Amino acid sequence: MINLNDAYEIARYIKEVKKKTPVKVYVNTEDLSIESTEEFKSFGMGNSYILVGDYQDIMNFLEKQGDKIKDTHVEYDRRNSAIPLYNFLHENARIEPGALIRDMVTIEKNAVVMMGAVINIGAFVGEGSMVDMNAVIGARGTLGKNVHLGAGAVVAGVLEPPSATPVIIEDDVLIGANAVILEGVRIGKGAVVAAGSVVTSDVEAGAVVAGSPAKVIKMKDEKTADKTKLMDDLRVLD
Helix, strand or coil: CCCCCCHHHHHHHHHHCCCECEEEEEEEECCCCCCCCCCEEEEEECCEEEEEEEHHHHHHHHHCCHHHEEEEEEEECCCCECCCECCCCCCCCEECCCCEEECCCEECCCCEECCCCEECCCCEECCCCEECCCCEECCCCEECCCCEECCCCEECCCCCCCCCCCCEECCCCEECCCCEECCCCEECCCCEECCCCEECCCECCCEEEEECCEEEEEECCHHHHHHCCCCHHHCCCC
């Protein structure tokens, strides 16, 4: 298991791991029974099969079958990928279609990941947090509990430069749509980042910031808290 707190170790893993092109291949055959092997899985019978595995392994097998292969169709979504997609079927979270989540992330209970969101290796999404449509959490980015990362917002990743520290968003923070949080920034508990802001330095707890670069415009008050409160009904699954 790699140390996800070490950018150099992640980069070394990406360099050394066997790159894969996962595919699903539909095959029509004649007088050929295709059984699963160590390289790929086979589903079907008779003259029709679906093969699941790495592209090169399956193609190597099919090329050896000559005229017994009558037709093929290949479905794929990546090429020479170093990091597989995350298997989130065991998570007690709401993950909507089209979210792109790479392996070695943490998604806690009652989190919500909306359509088109991207979550990279080493990222952490805390309990009850929402990653809204088309938002991005880069490598090693961290959201605390009950955070709302608005649509199109970006939490910058940290693999390059490897010396930079990850973005840390503490609990109960609201980040507006299309905001950008740059490498190394820490957003304090309960802060609010206005839509479209570019945050280049740390934000203290309870502050409301806006602009590019973002500056403190006030401290969070009851009116702001009411406008930015989260809806539990969007998160609780039980």
